[in-house]
Amino acid sequence: MKIVLFGKNGQLGWEFQRILPIFGEVISLERTELDLSDLQAIQKILSELKPNLIINASAYTEVDLAEKETDLAMKINGLAPGLMAEISRKLNAALIHYSTDYVFDGRKNAPYTESDQANPLNVYGQSKLMGEENIKQAGDAYLILRTSWVYSLRGNSFVNKVLKW
Ligand SMILES: NC(=O)c1ccc[n+]([C@@H]2O[C@H](COP(=O)([O-])OP(=O)(O)OC[C@H]3O[C@@H](n4cnc5c(N)ncnc54)[C@H](OP(=O)(O)O)[C@@H]3O)[C@@H](O)[C@H]2O)c1
Numbered sequence: 001m002k003i004v005l006f007g008k009n010g011q012l013g014w015e016f017q018r019i020l021p022i023f024g025e026v027i028s029l030e031r032t033e034l035d036l037s038d039l040q041a042i043q044k045i046l047s048e049l050k051p052n053l054i055i056n057a058s059a060y061t062e063v064d065l066a067e068k069e070t071d072l073a074m075k076i077n078g079l080a081p082g083l084m085a086e087i088s089r090k091l092n093a094a095l096i097h098y099s100t101d102y103v104f105d106g107r108k109n110a111p112y113t114e115s116d117q118a119n120p121l122n123v124y125g126q127s128k129l130m131g132e133e134n135i136k137q138a139g140d141a142y143l144i145l146r147t148s149w150v151y152s153l154r155g156n157s158f159v160n161k162v163l164k165w
Contacts, residue, residue, distance in 0.1 A: 002027070003020055003024055003026045003027070003053045003055060004049055005028040005029065006034070006055070006058040007029075007030075008028035008057070010057055010058060010059075011151075012057040012150055024053075027049055037076055037080075039075070042083050046087045047087065051093055052094070054087075054094070056095065056097045058076070060076040060127065062124075063124040066122065066127065070127075073127040077127035078130030078131050079130075079134065082131065082133075082134025082137065082138050086138035089141075095141070095142040096142075096143045097132075097135055097143070098146075098147060099131065100146060100147065100148070102121075102122065103125050104118060
């Protein structure tokens with residue numbers, strides 16, 4: 001199995017990079033090898049590599065900055081995942097993508113389910129919801145995982161921030 005992993009230096013991507021070789025040939029990409037705001041580059045690299053599985057562990061995760069860099073956030077979190085799904089479908093491959101609880105407004109007084117109405121309150125949430133919708137529209141075999149916290153000791157993580165405080 002040939003696997004392409006996007007975001008190999010992020011919290012999630014780093015862990016994926018460590019465990020994926022058990023499952024097959026892994027091509028892990030970071031920003032210097034592929035800038036996800038370059039949609040043509042995504043198209044080119046995936047068409048050349050022809051993976052069986054695409055794992056998108058990358059994202060524009062600067063929640064506050066996204067209010068200013070709206071176009072960039074929408075491109076990376078909204079358009080790029082949709083394109084990955086479209087290419088994945090054409091290659092008869094599968095896509096694993098991560099989304100967030102920020103697609104909800106948090107006003108429900110009970111645990112959320114998959115079918116609950118999304119209502120993002122900020123640009124980051126809107127961009128991640130756009131990514132979900134584009135994947136659903138363009139994709140075939142895909143998995144979208146909505147998580148609320150990613151914990152690790154890498155980078156600007158929640159754990160490292162608390163330790164610093
Ligand atoms: N962190 C959380 O608590 C949390 C909560 C809910 C959902 N999520 C979701 O879970 C997933 C993984 O999050 P994470 O915490 O692992 O994220 P992260 O540590 O911020 O990693 C994001 C990765 O995306 C890469 N990236 C960003 N912009 C890029 C670009 N233009 N071109 C290429 N690569 C780019 C980053 O590259 P650089 O290393 O070069 O910056 C980094 O490797 C994301 O979809 C996120 O939305 C995270």
